[in-house]
Amino acid sequence: MEHLIELRRRLLVIVIAVVIGMGVAWNFSAELLRFIEKPLTGATYLTEIKKDLYRKVKELSPATSTRYKLDQELNTPQKPHSLNYSAPLEPFFIQCKISMLAGFVLVLPVVFYQIWLFVAPGLTRQERRFVLPFITAATVTFCLGALFFLLIIWPVIINFSLSYEAEGLQSWFNISAYVNFCLRLILLFGAIFELPVVTLILARLGIVSYQFLAPKRKYALLASSIIAAFHADLITMFVIMIPLYLMYEISIWVALAFGRKRAVAVQDAPDPAV
Numbered sequence: 001m002e003h004l005i006e007l008r009r010r011l012l013v014i015v016i017a018v019v020i021g022m023g024v025a026w027n028f029s030a031e032l033l034r035f036i037e038k039p040l041t042g043a044t045y046l047t048e049i050k051k052d053l054y055r056k057v058k059e060l061s062p063a064t065s066t067r068y069k070l071d072q073e074l075n076t077p078q079k080p081h082s083l084n085y086s087a088p089l090e091p092f093f094i095q096c097k098i099s100m101l102a103g104f105v106l107v108l109p110v111v112f113y114q115i116w117l118f119v120a121p122g123l124t125r126q127e128r129r130f131v132l133p134f135i136t137a138a139t140v141t142f143c144l145g146a147l148f149f150l151l152i153i154w155p156v157i158i159n160f161s162l163s164y165e166a167e168g169l170q171s172w173f174n175i176s177a178y179v180n181f182c183l184r185l186i187l188l189f190g191a192i193f194e195l196p197v198v199t200l201i202l203a204r205l206g207i208v209s210y211q212f213l214a215p216k217r218k219y220a221l222l223a224s225s226i227i228a229a230f231h232a233d234l235i236t237m238f239v240i241m242i243p244l245y246l247m248y249e250i251s252i253w254v255a256l257a258f259g260r261k262r263a264v265a266v267q268d269a270p271d272p273a274v
Contacts, residue, residue, distance in 0.1 A: 010114040017110040021103025022096075029099045035150070036098075036182050039158035040173070042078030045151075046159050081162070083175040094179050101183050105146065108139045127205065137197045145193030146186045153189070153239045154182060160235050185236075192244050199251035203259035210256035213248075220248040 025032075038044070058065035065071060085091055104111070112135045120128055165171055202208040228241035 006118060010118045014107075014111050014114050017107040018100065018104050021106040022099045023103070025102035025106060026095070026099045029095050029102065032098050032102055033095070033179070036154075036179060037083060039155045040081040040083070040162075042080075042162075044155035044159065046155055047078065079165075081171060081173065083173050083178055085175045087176075090176055094175055097179065097183060101186065105143065108142055109135050112138045123205075130201070130204070134197070134201065137200070138194060141193040141197050142190040145189040145191070148193070148243070149185055149189035153185070156239065157236060185240075188240065189243065192240075192247050195244075195247040196251045196254045200254050200258050203255040206259075208255055209259050210252060213252045213255055217248070217252075221245055224248070 054065070054070040058070055085094075113131070116131050116134060120131075162171060199208060199213070203210075224241045224244040225237075227244060228237040
């Protein structure tokens with residue numbers, strides 16, 4: 001009962017912190033929505049890479065550029081896309097979801113501190129000194145995972161989806177489906193990037209080690225594939241599976257570098273004086 005009461009107390013503090021963070025994030029939720037919508041404008045790093053590649057081909061091989069009509073591709077303006085909603089108050093609830101996730105990110109130090117306080121009674125005095133590095137590392141890695149998804153992966157997914165547009169086949173993005181898909185993957189990538197931090201803590205506690213993790217690479221690859229397979233489309237599956245497995249590889253080397261070193265047992269050695 002004491003553990004359950006303590007867990008309830010920590011969860012209550014986390015909920016209050018997220019609500020406060022949500023109130024702060026509400027003021028810039030519209031800007032966050034526009035940032036999520038940015039791949040729909042076509043102005044992403046992928047389009048810039050594509051244009052630079054076409055210009056290079058035109059410079060090195062004008063015949064190839066003419067044959068595949070690359071000039072037409074370069075001069076074709078980007079078609080703007082927009083989100084649509086079909087239910088009353090749908091944009092309001094989307095604004096609430098965006099504000100809630102942004103508020104959660106804003107109070108991540110509080111969230112991780114409460115998690116630490118819950119597990120701290122089971123740690124030694126020396127292990128409790130890692131509270132500040134744990135909170136800092138966990139917060140930074142979650143934000144890195146979210147930014148990695150938004151800046152690198154999200155444009156790939158949207159550009160791949162828009163590439164199927166053709167005459168008689170046009171995109172019509174519903175705001176709920178679009179934003180929910182994005183927010184879910186933000187949380188997933190944030191959690192994926194937490195794997196090395198969790199491994200670091202477990203390695204310092206002596207629960208896992210390099211010798212334990214390294215031989216299980218094939219199982220980690222299988223588990224990454226299974227987790228990624230819960231998403232319907234093939235592209236999303238691969239963009240989840242690859243970072244997830246890479247985080248496992250990083251975790252292996254984290255365990256090697258920061259894991260608890262095993263002492264050499266000498267107590268059973270025979271005494272030469274006897």
